[in-house]
Amino acid sequence: MIEAQNLTRRYGRTVAVDSLSxxxxxxxxxxxxxxxxxxxxxxxxxxxxxxxxxxGQVRVGGRRYRELRWPLREVxxxxxxxxxHPGRSARSHLAALAAGNAIPRTRVDEVLDxxxxxxxxxxxxxxxxxxxxxxxxxxxALLGDPAVLLLDEPVNGLDPEGVRWIRxxxxxxxxxxxxxxxxxxxxxxxxxxxxxxxxxxRGRLLANTTVxxxxxxxxxxxxxxxxxxxxxxxxxxxxxxx
Amino acid sequence: MTTIAAARMEWIKLRSLRSTWWTLAVTVAGTxxxxxxxxxxxxxxxxxxxxxxxxxxxxxxxxxxxLGVLTMTSEYSSGTIxxxxxxxxxxxxxLAAKAAVFGVVTxxxxxxxxxxxxxxxxxxxxxxxxxxxxxxxxxxxxxMLSGAAFCLIGLLGLGLxxxxxxxxxxxxxxxxxxxxxxxxxxxxxxxxxAYMPILILENSLSTTRPVTCGASCPDFLSAWAGLGMLSxxxxxxxxxxxxxLARRDA
Ligand SMILES: Nc1ncnc2c1ncn2[C@@H]1O[C@H](COP(=O)(O)OP(=O)(O)OP(=O)(O)O)[C@@H](O)[C@H]1O
Ligand SMILES: [Mg+2]
Numbered sequence: 001m002i003e004a005q006n007l008t009r010r011y012g013r014t015v016a017v018d019s020l021s022x023x024x025x026x027x028x029x030x031x032x033x034x035x036x037x038x039x040x041x042x043x044x045x046x047x048x049x050x051x052x053x054x055x056g057q058v059r060v061g062g063r064r065y066r067e068l069r070w071p072l073r074e075v076x077x078x079x080x081x082x083x084x085h086p087g088r089s090a091r092s093h094l095a096a097l098a099a100g101n102a103i104p105r106t107r108v109d110e111v112l113d114x115x116x117x118x119x120x121x122x123x124x125x126x127x128x129x130x131x132x133x134x135x136x137x138x139x140x141a142l143l144g145d146p147a148v149l150l151l152d153e154p155v156n157g158l159d160p161e162g163v164r165w166i167r168x169x170x171x172x173x174x175x176x177x178x179x180x181x182x183x184x185x186x187x188x189x190x191x192x193x194x195x196x197x198x199x200x201x202r203g204r205l206l207a208n209t210t211v212x213x214x215x216x217x218x219x220x221x222x223x224x225x226x227x228x229x230x231x232x233x234x235x236x237x238x239x240x241x242x
Numbered sequence: 243m244t245t246i247a248a249a250r251m252e253w254i255k256l257r258s259l260r261s262t263w264w265t266l267a268v269t270v271a272g273t274x275x276x277x278x279x280x281x282x283x284x285x286x287x288x289x290x291x292x293x294x295x296x297x298x299x300x301x302x303x304x305x306x307x308x309l310g311v312l313t314m315t316s317e318y319s320s321g322t323i324x325x326x327x328x329x330x331x332x333x334x335x336x337l338a339a340k341a342a343v344f345g346v347v348t349x350x351x352x353x354x355x356x357x358x359x360x361x362x363x364x365x366x367x368x369x370x371x372x373x374x375x376x377x378x379x380x381x382x383x384x385x386m387l388s389g390a391a392f393c394l395i396g397l398l399g400l401g402l403x404x405x406x407x408x409x410x411x412x413x414x415x416x417x418x419x420x421x422x423x424x425x426x427x428x429x430x431x432x433x434x435x436a437y438m439p440i441l442i443l444e445n446s447l448s449t450t451r452p453v454t455c456g457a458s459c460p461d462f463l464s465a466w467a468g469l470g471m472l473s474x475x476x477x478x479x480x481x482x483x484x485x486x487l488a489r490r491d492a
Contacts, residue, residue, distance in 0.1 A: 045324075045491070045492075048324075048327075048328055048331075049327070049331050050324055050327055050328070050491065050492040051491040051492070052491065065331055066331040066332065068331065069244060070244075071328060071329065071330075071331060072328070072329055075328075077328055079324055081321050081324070082320070082321045083320075083321045083322055083324045083325040084320065084321070084322055084325065085255075085259065085316060085317075085320040085322050086320060087259050087260065087261060088255070088258050088259060089258065092254060092255075092258035093258075093322075093325075095254050095258075096251045096252075096254040096255045096258065097251065097325060097329050099247060099250040099251045099253075099254055100247050100248055100250070100251030100326075100329035100330055101247060101329055102243070102247045140325060
């Protein structure tokens, strides 16, 4: 369970997140959609306490992230950007994170196996392909067997096989009763993976609904998304006319 | 408990980078090599041979200092800092754990470097000079405190890394503060020279007897006051770094 209340964050003049309130419930995949620059990554960082909100608050499992004693055991996160040192092996990276939250060392090999990185675990992570880096990020998120998972653009740059792998992983994690909150640009991907949707534009909540409900009145989920976010697209390319 | 776990995380991070071990090995090898050269080439029986044997500590400090900077700044350049803070959201604990682990490692390595350099010089002196012994007055203190300087400059680097966050800029400030300012300070503020890290090391920590050179020298600090001064620099940098770490976005 993730509960955001009036979450607000400014960077200089930019209001990245604007009085955002929403709940993310356990047991289903909740997609987090919004145009470029709408505040998805910022919201993720606010949930993890990496950035500080200017107003409002967000709770995970009823508590603020900073109050969690062993955070990885309750919340697993994979952010957009890489979060590992290129000179360190995948195994050492995960071993360090596990030690930091008193997670048994055997769990490192379990998650390496789960994401299919066992054979590459001893290699310097800086040499990993984009997909392997994503898999390492997923492994780190799963390390503490958490009830809440946050993933920022997990399929970015993945090949079709990787995309399907993430999709199946997320739906099975949700089926186990976990809270799965995943941001994406890919509406078609969300249509396949998510059951619920939180849609934002310019940092504001536009919809907190189900995929079925949102697509009901439109030709497709994509059409519904464009209708919803039409007024809040910040960086739009000119339509090409021929 | 959470603090011990954080320290274990930092220990795994530090030891799992090959660059850590290379840097520390070069630190010891360089310091000992210079000690050896001093032993073989000493001809002045009246000189403070202990002080000369520890001459390699001056350049050696640069390595632990830079390692301290990089231990912090590489977390920012690689993005590891976000993973670290997700594991340990109490940021003061993160920096304290880092400082404890890094401090212990560089203290051990620094003492090994200082003692080995001293012994290398003491066992190789020729030209009829009597070798100094650790039991001679002030010798054990000089060697021990010089070894501790590796750790203190390393921690200063760690604190600067936390304050500045960018590798090149933080290394620049460290080098300026430790090696460059001292070159010009004498012209502007003669009495402040005694508080410069390098002069503390050369004239307070690593000497067996008070350094006097008349009016051209400032009044150098005693060995223990010098140690206190270097510790104070490290503590100020770490406290400022911790304060900023807790307040800034990651
Ligand atoms: N650290 C920062 N400093 C300054 N501005 C920032 C910072 N982080 C985000 N912003 C701004 O806040 C707004 C929201 O950015 P954010 O990265 O959260 O959007 P997003 O929805 O994740 O976008 P995308 O879909 O492109 O990943 C943008 O205008 C961005 O420029
Ligand atoms: Mg983003």
